[in-house]
Amino acid sequence: MTLDTADDTFPTIIQGGMGVGVSGWRLARAVSAAGQLGVVSGVALDLVLARRLQQGDPDGDLRRALDAFPFPEVARRVRERYYVPGGIAPGKPYRPVPKLGLRPHRGRTELTVTxxxxxVFLAREGHDGLVGVNYLEKIQLATPAAVYGAMLAGVDYVLMxxxxxxxxxxxxxxxxxHRPAEISVTVAGAESGQRHTVGIDPATLHGPLPPPPLRRPRLLAIVSSDILATYLARKPETRPDGFVVEGPVAGGHSAPPRGRLQLDEExxxxxxxxxxxxxxxxxxxxxxxxxxxGHADRQALTRALEVGATGVQVGTAFALCRESGLEEKLRRxxxxxxxxxxxxxxxDPDASPAGFPFKVASLPGTVADPDVYTARPRLCDLGHLRVPYLKTDGEVGYRCPAEPVDTYVRKGRPESDTVGRRCLCNGLVSAIGLGQHRSDGYVEPPLLTLGQDLGFLTDLPNDHTAADVITHLLGGLPGPG
Structure with a gap:
């Protein structure tokens, strides 16, 4: 089923959906306005909105977006709960947001949707270009509410x-x-045939009269093998509208190598x-x-087109540009x-609690620094990468290998799982200037991720913009379509 999808032209360049807020609305808007596919990262946006409202939303952008939300009472409750005029005092801890979970929670759903x-609303302002949103399939507990919120804003593509x-x-x-919808949730220890789900009923937000149908966005599945692409394309109910085929040098998470894991000398x-x-x-x-x-140059784009690709997705070059959501001093x-x-x-094969290899950029003072990592008190207070598991009493619990070791072991897992694990949730949020200030004075350090191919920088201006990246890539090549 397809309802009023986008037309048949496709972008040549997709800007990667990076980190937590690195691919923010300002970056996506700049790329989209230049005629390519700007993409916002949809990871932990509930936390990002709540903390930016607590910072006082000095430019008023978030409050303007909330004013445009189609269900005013929902937006009002979110604003009343988190907005702090003038911002919280320096060093004061942010108010927590509800953790993801299987049980319905109205406040969590409303915050995630808005x-x-x-x-997406802010990324789409001021131009008629395409906008996408990127999600991690592993964060299943947030997906239905997050996707519905993006669709309410008219998102053109969902990448996952x-x-x-x-x-x-x-x-x-x-x-x-606007029909109720759910997806399956992987619960560790659940028996075959025992299904757990998470979903959303839009009627709890819009009331008894549903709004007009929404435009159904295209789905691009991010895959690392032709086997997975073939599996997804084999029948209509699983078939996406396209693929992003990602190699192992890309930033963030990578698929592990096939077969037995082997490590090099590093x-x-x-x-x-x-x-x-x-x-x-x-x-x-x-x-x-x-x-x-590794496709951030014109030659790589040309080779991609020659093998039948529509174009390339580029992340790191955009993550380092002026419009990036990275905290400015860290970006420089x-x-x-x-x-x-x-x-x-x-x-790093161990850094991510998700169990996938994860690219860690090494800067002193960040979580990549062994001393900083060792000094950080282990805790899991955000929980976006927690794994649901079946407890001995049949109830569902949650665990994360980056939480305190004793706590994790009590939940039935070996201590070896915890070695080297970084708290990605807190580290990535800190990288965009939203790190938690704890009541004991401890400030969460940032964790930074980039791709491993940085050679493109020699061909870009110093302190480049998103438009510079697009010009560098396209040159005399044709645009979308």
Whole structure:
């Protein structure tokens, strides 16, 4: 089922949906206004909205977005709960937001829906270009409410990786006509056939009279193998509208190598011939696809087009541009180190609680620094990467290998799972200037991620813009379509 989807033209460049708020609405708007696909990161937007409202929303952008939300009473409750005129005092802890969970929670749903609406709404202001939103399939507990909020704002594309988004086409179909919708949730220890779900009933937000149908966005599945692409494309109910085929040098999470995990002399995963994507097989599926990971130059784009790709997805070049959501001092430090060749970016097999290899950019004073990591008190107070598991009493609990070791072990898992794990939730939020100030005076340090291919920087102006990246990539090549 497709309701009023976008036209048949496709962007040549997709801007990656990076981190928590790195691909914010300002960056996505700049890329979209330049005629390509700007993408906001949909990860932890509930937290981002709540903390920015507590900072006082000095430019009024978020309050303007909330004023445009189609269900005013919902927006009013969110604003009354989190907005602090003038902002909270320096060093004061942020008010917490409800953790993700299987049980329905009105406040959490309303915050998630409005946060995703606001980010997409602001990204779409002032131009008629395309806007997408990027989600992690692994964060299943947030997906239905997050997607509905983005669709209410008119999002054109939903991109999803870090898992198998086989149920998302049906979710988009249902939410386009404001029907109740749910997806399956993976619960560790659950028996085969024992299904757990999380969903949203739009009627709890809009009341008894549903609004007009929404435009159903296109779904792009982010995959790292032609096998997964073929699996998803095999039947209508799982088939996306296209693929982003991502290689292992891309920033953030990467798929682990196929087969037994082997590490090189630097302790990074070794990828081999089995991990190379057969682009001919992807092209044969008849759906548009984009190549990602190490494609931030014109030659790489040309090669992608030659093998049948529609274009490329580029992340790191945009993450380092002026419109990036990174905290400005951190962005400049990253850029300076990258330009001078003194910025190691390690594909760490242990850093992420999600269990996927994760690119960590090493800057002193960040969580990549062993001393900073060791000094940080272990805690899991945000919980977006918590794993639901079945307890001995049959109830569902939640655990994270980055939480306190004793707590994690009490939940039935070995201590070895916790070695080297970083709290991505707090670290990535701190990287955009929203780190928690704790009551004992401790301030959460940032964690930074970039792709491992930084060679493109020699061809870009110093302190480049999003438009500079697009010009660098396209040159004399044709635009969308």
């Amino acid at each position: 946060a995703n609406f606001a980010e 990786g870090a898992g198998i988004p086989s149920e998302i086409p049906g979710l988009l179909d249902a939410l386009a006509v 302790g990074e995963p070794l990828y081999g011939p089995r991990d190379r994507v057969d682009t001919a097989k992807v092209a044969a599926l008849g759906l548009p696809f984009w190549l990602a990971g 430090r990253l850029l300076d180190a990258a330009v001078t060749g003194t910025l190691p970016v390690r594909n």
